[in-house]
Amino acid sequence: MTTLHELLESAPKNWGRWGSTDEVGSLNFLTATEVLRGVQAVRQGKVFTLGLTMGGPKGEPVWPGRTGPVRLNTQDKASYMAERLSPLPGGLEYADDYITMFLQGSTQIDALGHTWYDDQLWNGYDARETIDGLSKASVLPIAERGIVGRAILLDIARYKGVGALDRGYEITLDDILNCAKAQNTEIIAHDIVLLRTGWFSVFFEQGPQKFYEDFVEPGMTYREELIDWFHKMEIPALGTDTIANERTTHPQTGIALPLHAALMRNLGIAFNEILWLEDVARDSASDGQWTFLYVGAPIKVAKATGAPINPVVVK
C-alpha cells in the first residue's frame, strides 16, 4: 500500500518558515493588515455564528469512534424541591451543569500537532511530543492567538446545483475556482477558505444510520495542483461543513485523510471542522456577498489536540 511518505514525497512544507519554535503555522499570514482587510469586508452589519449546537435533540455528527457531547445537570429546581439543596442566603437558587465530550466532538479547531506521519508533527516536532498531551503544537497557542481575517465562502453544493454533495464526491481545484467565478467573487491570497458541501443535511434529515453508511465524506483530497494552490495562495485556515475537512480517503491509494498531512502537518494550515454553514450560505446566495470578517478562537485547553469554537462572521 502507498504510504503518506511516498504520496507526499515532493509536496511543499512550511516548516521553519516562522522559526523553529512556531506552533501556529499559516495563521502567521493573518497579520494586522489581513485583520483590517477582513474588517473592510464588513458592509451590512449582518452577523452569523458557525458553531453547531451541542446537545441538540438530533445529536451531532462526529468522527466514527468518537461520541457526541453529553450535557448533564448537577442541580436544578428539582434539587430544591426535593430539599437536597437550600437556597443561598437571600433566596437565590441556581442550576448547574457539566459536559463530557471529545474536544473534537463538535465544531472545533484542530491543533497543528493533531495528526502526523513519519514520526514528525508540524514544523518537524517529534511525534513523542504528543504523549500524555501535546507539549508542542497543541491547540493552546492558536487559542491564545485567535483567528481573525477575511473569509470567503464557496458554496460548492449550490454551485453544483444540489442540496448536498454526494457521499465521497471529490471537490477539485477547478470546482473551487469555478465556484468562485459563478459566485462573482474573488479568492485573494491569505483568505480563510470556507467550503460548503451541505453534507450534514444527510445526518440531520436522513439520520445517523444513513450518514455513517459506507462512510466517505465528500471533500477535497490530495492532488498536487490543489496543494500547490493552497501553498501559493498562503491560505491560513480551511473550514468546511464536514467532520474531517476532506474526502475521507484518497480514491487512488485508499490513504486516509491525506490533507491532514499535506495541509495541516506540512503547510501548517489551521483546520476548522464541523461548521454550520447553512444560514450564512442562504443569506449569501440572496445578497451576493460571499466574503466577510471571520473572528474565532478555540477555547483555551492546555496540551489539547483540538478545542471547540463558535466562529462569528460579519458581513
Ligand code: UVW
Ligand atoms: C481525525 O483526524 C481522525 O479527526 P478530525 O477530522 O476531527 O481532525
